[in-house]
Amino acid sequence: MSSHPNCDAFVDKLLTWYDDNGRHHLPWRKNDASPFEVLVAELMLQQTSVEQVQEVFEEFVEKFPNPDSVVAVSEEEISEEIEPLGLQKRTKYFRKASHRIIEQHGGHVPDERSELLDLHGAGEYTAASVLAHAHGKDAVAVDTNVARVLSRVFGLDAADDPNAAENWDLAERSSPTGRCSDYLHALIDFGSTVCTASNPKCSDCPVADLCDYAE
DNA sequence: AAACCGGGGCT
DNA sequence: AGCCCAGGTTT
Numbered sequence: 001m002s003s004h005p006n007c008d009a010f011v012d013k014l015l016t017w018y019d020d021n022g023r024h025h026l027p028w029r030k031n032d033a034s035p036f037e038v039l040v041a042e043l044m045l046q047q048t049s050v051e052q053v054q055e056v057f058e059e060f061v062e063k064f065p066n067p068d069s070v071v072a073v074s075e076e077e078i079s080e081e082i083e084p085l086g087l088q089k090r091t092k093y094f095r096k097a098s099h100r101i102i103e104q105h106g107g108h109v110p111d112e113r114s115e116l117l118d119l120h121g122a123g124e125y126t127a128a129s130v131l132a133h134a135h136g137k138d139a140v141a142v143d144t145n146v147a148r149v150l151s152r153v154f155g156l157d158a159a160d161d162p163n164a165a166e167n168w169d170l171a172e173r174s175s176p177t178g179r180c181s182d183y184l185h186a187l188i189d190f191g192s193t194v195c196t197a198s199n200p201k202c203s204d205c206p207v208a209d210l211c212d213y214a215e
Numbered sequence: 216a217a218a219c220c221g222g223g224g225c226t
Numbered sequence: 227a228g229c230c231c232a233g234g235t236t237t
Contacts, residue, residue, distance in 0.1 A: 045232040052223070052231085086221030089235080105233050123234050162233080188232060197230075
């Protein structure tokens with residue numbers, strides 16, 4: 001646990017807020033979402049809004065529920081499905097990652113950080129996300145939302161830098177054992193609806209009383 | 216360390 | 227017109 005005096009209280013209030021206000025309906029957060037579906041969602045969500053991903057995710061995983069189904073079709077068939085998302089390079093991510101999962105991991109999405117990092121298109125954030133959301137492991141992933149929320153609440157210098165070690169350290173020290181997946185989803189939902197980049201809703205924030213940033 | 220990818224929404 | 231979005235790869 002963190003040495004920061006407000007840490008436990010912050011996590012507690014955030015998780016309570018998440019229970020009531022989180023986007024629990026998102027298809028890739030379903031309890032029975034497969035590890036491959038989680039990986040697909042994480043790749044789609046890179047620099048892409050949730051609303052855009054919602055438009056294509058379910059049809060994609062219905063057509064391509066596993067790595068075998070991805071490599072079985074032409075590049076054009078994959079590209080066609082994700083075209084509305086932009087960042088067309090991800091077509092190659094899906095194909096290369098699927099090939100590696102089949103050849104190196106028997107068709108199953110790996111559950112070790114180093115193996116996930118070897119998948120094309122998966123960096124530190126995506127690897128940690130898959131560990132937490134697909135395999136239930138205690139791993140933290142810091143994106144722009146998480147970095148912004150943590151740095152604001154705890155008054156860090158690395159304001160909105162997802163690559164700053166300061167933010168990853170704080171995320172790890174504050175993360176509740178056994179509930180990393182919920183905690184990360186909570187931080188993201190909170191960062192995208194309340195603790196927003198511009199015009200944050202501090203006047204309607206459940207943790208404003210212990211936040212270094214709130215006025 | 217910086218460039219680049221990308222369509223869509225918001226300002 | 228400019229900035230941002232569940233970042234990562236390439237130069």
